[in-house]
Amino acid sequence: DVKVTQSSRYLVKRTGEKVFLECVQDMDHENMFWYRQDPGLGLRLIYFSYDVKMKEKGDIPEGYSVSREKKERFSLILESASTNQTSMYLCASSLNRAYNEKLFFGSGTQLSVL
Amino acid sequence: GESVGLHLPTLSVQEGDNSIINCAYSNSASDYFIWYKQESGKGPQFIIDIRSNMDKRQGQRVTVLLNKTVKHLSLQIAATQPGDSAVYFCAESRGTDKLIFGTGTRLQVFP
Numbered sequence: 001d002v003k004v005t006q007s008s009r010y011l012v013k014r015t016g017e018k019v020f021l022e023c024v025q026d027m028d029h030e031n032m033f034w035y036r037q038d039p040g041l042g043l044r045l046i047y048f049s050y051d052v053k054m055k056e057k058g059d060i061p062e063g064y065s066v067s068r069e070k071k072e073r074f075s076l077i078l079e080s081a082s083t084n085q086t087s088m089y090l091c092a093s094s095l096n097r098a099y100n101e102k103l104f105f106g107s108g109t110q111l112s113v114l
Numbered sequence: 115g116e117s118v119g120l121h122l123p124t125l126s127v128q129e130g131d132n133s134i135i136n137c138a139y140s141n142s143a144s145d146y147f148i149w150y151k152q153e154s155g156k157g158p159q160f161i162i163d164i165r166s167n168m169d170k171r172q173g174q175r176v177t178v179l180l181n182k183t184v185k186h187l188s189l190q191i192a193a194t195q196p197g198d199s200a201v202y203f204c205a206e207s208r209g210t211d212k213l214i215f216g217t218g219t220r221l222q223v224f225p
Contacts, residue, residue, distance in 0.1 A: 004157075033212075042203065042217040043158075058212070090157055097210055102148055105157035 023091030032074035137204035
């Protein structure tokens with residue numbers, strides 16, 4: 001089975017801090033994604049990547065950046081955390097972009113910004 | 115704009131009964147649909163998917179029905195068990211476009 005691992009289950013940060021969320025997948029998937037999940041809003045795509053060193057903006061990229069230096073690792077960076085970035089962050093991966101197929105999700109990181 | 119929605123935010127069923135969770139989609143060009151289950155404190159877990167060239171697909175205790183005429187997707191769970199209690203949400207996409215997720219339906223199973 002595909003395993004998508006997010007480095008932290010819970011994080012508490014202060015406003016203005018730089019925050020790194022790490023995600024690793026073990027199935028050589030080409031595609032990786034970062035979503036945030038908020039009550040009543042569903043999953044919203046922040047950034048995604050189809051290849052190493054490539055990134056594309058999702059629907060809500062403001063206040064975030066990403067890094068994909070290795071195929072298996074996709075990092076989400078909050079340059080200066082704000083309280084409205086308190087949320088559940090979900091990383092996902094999929095095999096390739098040839099056609100649409102299921103995403104495999106990590107367990108999520110619940111981030112609280114105080 | 116295009117959206118994926120759910121008819122009921124909460125569904126309560128008795129253990130052993132069948133559950134039906136519904137999802138409406140608005141993009142008639144969508145050709146791929148997927149259902150996820152999310153238990154409390156966990157990430158979404160893939161249940162079943164279906165492409166637009168099919169109208170029904172079965173898995174273990176689950177069936178997905180696709181009605182393209184009315185743009186409706188449903189997930190049927192047979193003999194619902196307490197372990198099925200979770201939030202279920204659907205997603206759609208067209209071609210290689212990214213998935214668009216609905217907001218979810220909470221399924222509660224009572225004894």
